[in-house]
Amino acid sequence: MSFSSNAVIAHRGAFKKNNFPENSIASLQEAIRLGCTGSEFDVRMTADSVLVISHDPIHDGLAIESSTYEALKKLPLKNGEELPTLKQYLLAGKKNNSTTRLVLEIKPSPAGKERGQLIAEKVVEMVRQCGVERITEYISFDFAILKKVQSLQPSALTHYLNGEKSPDEIKKEGISGIDYNISVYRKNPDWIKQAKALGLILNVWTVNDPDQLDWCINQSFDFITTNEPEYLLERLKK
Ligand code: MG
Numbered sequence: 001m002s003f004s005s006n007a008v009i010a011h012r013g014a015f016k017k018n019n020f021p022e023n024s025i026a027s028l029q030e031a032i033r034l035g036c037t038g039s040e041f042d043v044r045m046t047a048d049s050v051l052v053i054s055h056d057p058i059h060d061g062l063a064i065e066s067s068t069y070e071a072l073k074k075l076p077l078k079n080g081e082e083l084p085t086l087k088q089y090l091l092a093g094k095k096n097n098s099t100t101r102l103v104l105e106i107k108p109s110p111a112g113k114e115r116g117q118l119i120a121e122k123v124v125e126m127v128r129q130c131g132v133e134r135i136t137e138y139i140s141f142d143f144a145i146l147k148k149v150q151s152l153q154p155s156a157l158t159h160y161l162n163g164e165k166s167p168d169e170i171k172k173e174g175i176s177g178i179d180y181n182i183s184v185y186r187k188n189p190d191w192i193k194q195a196k197a198l199g200l201i202l203n204v205w206t207v208n209d210p211d212q213l214d215w216c217i218n219q220s221f222d223f224i225t226t227n228e229p230e231y232l233l234e235r236l237k238k
Helices: 025-034 069-073 086-094 113-129 143-152 167-172 182-187 190-197 210-218 229-237
Strands: 008-010 038-045 051-053 101-106 136-140 157-160 177-181 201-205 223-226
Touching (some): 008 025, 008 229, 025 038, 025 086, 025 229, 038 086, 051 086, 086 113, 143 157, 157 201, 167 177, 167 190, 177 190, 182 190, 182 201, 182 210, 190 201, 210 223, 210 229
Parallel strands (some): 008 038, 008 223, 038 101, 136 157, 157 177, 177 201, 201 223
Antiparallel strands (some): 038 051
């Protein structure tokens, strides 16, 4: 495995251009086909403890955390896929993939911090079971979830999303990188330099506008998370 040297992380997979559902296996496979350095996706857990891929807490009218997987999978994605389980997703992400990191976001649980910790535990176990530790990186808005991942798999790369912690704080906590909204870096331009000086990995989300993408390229972010991976890949070639 040698990851692509471009900075492109496809946000919820490469879904937009081909009208694939966000977070579908089709969008993950397309990100791999394009050779993106990463493909991002969101993980939640059902009432019967099945880890599934969904950005929203509600899937087609059903609350994921209070529904069984049996009930949820009767409601397919718009391309006919069943709501993917994390296991299916990771196995698909392993197949014919020599370029693309699996950027796994653990969503904070609507039921609270404690369930978030349990989800983190189950996710790390599933990543291990599927044999994808070396290509998986973790992101979360919930700092305690990242700390849990770190304690369970010290080699894991972890990136914090929420944007209120300085690079110094992140470094002290042993988290690998900051992955903040572009507005956070615009407000705190020094954080870009500080993060680099501290050896943190520097990510930014979710940048789609051509001028903003150019700004991120000029700032030499390690990774740029975007809904427009095709455009950004082309732009980086120039
Ligand atoms: Mg996400």
